Amino acid sequence: MADWQIIGQKNVAAFLAKSLEKGELCHAYLLAAPEHSGKTALALKLAQALNCTGDNPPCGGCEQCRRITAGIHADVRLISVQAADDDGKSRVELSIEQVREINHAVSLPPFEGKYRVIIIDEAERLSNGAANALLKTLEEPPPGVVFVLTTVRENQLPETIRSRCMKLRLAVAPRLEIARFLEQGLGFPAERADLLARLSQGRAGWAIAAARDEGLQLERRDNLLKLADALGSGFDFRFELADKLSQRFGKTRTEIYRLLDQWLSFCRDILLVKLDIKEEVINTDYEIITAELASRITAAEAQRLIGSLNVTRRHLEQNASPRLALEVLMLNLPVIKGSTKRIG
Numbered sequence: 001m002a003d004w005q006i007i008g009q010k011n012v013a014a015f016l017a018k019s020l021e022k023g024e025l026c027h028a029y030l031l032a033a034p035e036h037s038g039k040t041a042l043a044l045k046l047a048q049a050l051n052c053t054g055d056n057p058p059c060g061g062c063e064q065c066r067r068i069t070a071g072i073h074a075d076v077r078l079i080s081v082q083a084a085d086d087d088g089k090s091r092v093e094l095s096i097e098q099v100r101e102i103n104h105a106v107s108l109p110p111f112e113g114k115y116r117v118i119i120i121d122e123a124e125r126l127s128n129g130a131a132n133a134l135l136k137t138l139e140e141p142p143p144g145v146v147f148v149l150t151t152v153r154e155n156q157l158p159e160t161i162r163s164r165c166m167k168l169r170l171a172v173a174p175r176l177e178i179a180r181f182l183e184q185g186l187g188f189p190a191e192r193a194d195l196l197a198r199l200s201q202g203r204a205g206w207a208i209a210a211a212r213d214e215g216l217q218l219e220r221r222d223n224l225l226k227l228a229d230a231l232g233s234g235f236d237f238r239f240e241l242a243d244k245l246s247q248r249f250g251k252t253r254t255e256i257y258r259l260l261d262q263w264l265s266f267c268r269d270i271l272l273v274k275l276d277i278k279e280e281v282i283n284t285d286y287e288i289i290t291a292e293l294a295s296r297i298t299a300a301e302a303q304r305l306i307g308s309l310n311v312t313r314r315h316l317e318q319n320a321s322p323r324l325a326l327e328v329l330m331l332n333l334p335v336i337k338g339s340t341k342r343i344g
């Protein structure tokens with residue numbers, strides 16, 4: 001069996017490879033997985049396996065595989081509805097024209113390969129109208145058509161869509177497996193590979209993107225610095241920060257979600273240090289500041305802080321006023337004495 005080279009998803013890849021070998025493919029799959037855990041990569045691997053002309057599909061080297069990797073294969077469509085995230089809408093219209101186009105495309109035989117593969121990324125973001133327009137095709141696509149839907153929040157997907165797909169749940173990848181890939185596959189030094197694998201929390205796609213993106217690492221450093229500053233400052237500074245963050249939320253909410261996730265991960269580390277479970281610490285490159293903050297707040301305060309961060313994130317996702325949600329968060333940060341500006 002060919003190696004699908006999907007980090008941490010051996011079981012699902014093996015299942016798909018076996019189905020392919022036996023000719024028992026479904027016409028619609030739903031890949032349920034956390035963000036950046038490799039579900040789109042897996043969907044593209046399946047598209048390659050279906051169209052590959054090499055000996056060991058997906059070989060990665062034949063014309064079909066290469067055209068799919070390059071995103072120029074006429075029969076493989078990747079429809080991403082996540083791009084509109086930043087404009088503040090929680091659901092995005094896939095227009096009726098686009099749905100008609102999909103329905104029309106699948107009615108034609110494959111143009112250059114053996115299968116038409118339609119990948120709809122983060123399908124829970126489809127509007128109800130678009131989802132309904134897709135139902136009939138999804139239920140009974142013409143032969144030679146495979147749909148692959150991916151989702152981060154499966155419970156937000158209409159039951160009508162879910163019931164028409166074969167669901168495969170992707171696991172988060174083991175930390176060591178991600179670290180090994182970054183070190184041996186991409187040539188990163190062991191220490192950096194280990195840090196990125198910890199930060200990724202099992203999301204291989206994130207680890208690979210972050211490894212190549214220096215800007216993300218700088219942003220993370222800046223975000224941790226903000227938290228340390230806020231913890232060491234009074235309410236004037238905190239409200240000013242809440243104001244700045246809420247303004248940025250209006251423009252690009254993913255950045256603020258990322259900041260909250262990083263604060264959460266940092267606060268969990270503080271709690272882990274307090275509980276003396278250091279092996280599980282994620283931000284190993286900021287051990288000194290974590291230890292310093294851990295010495296200044298109680299475990300109960302750290303726990304409350306983690307709770308506040310989760311509540312803030314939930315409120316923002318439910319379209320609460322960003323300014324209010326962030327101000328409440330600032331009020332709930334524990335007040336610690338002294339400055340903690342010795343970061344990184």
Ligand SMILES: [Zn+2]
Pocket residue numbers: 048051052053054057058059060061062063064065066
């Ligand atoms: Zn191939």
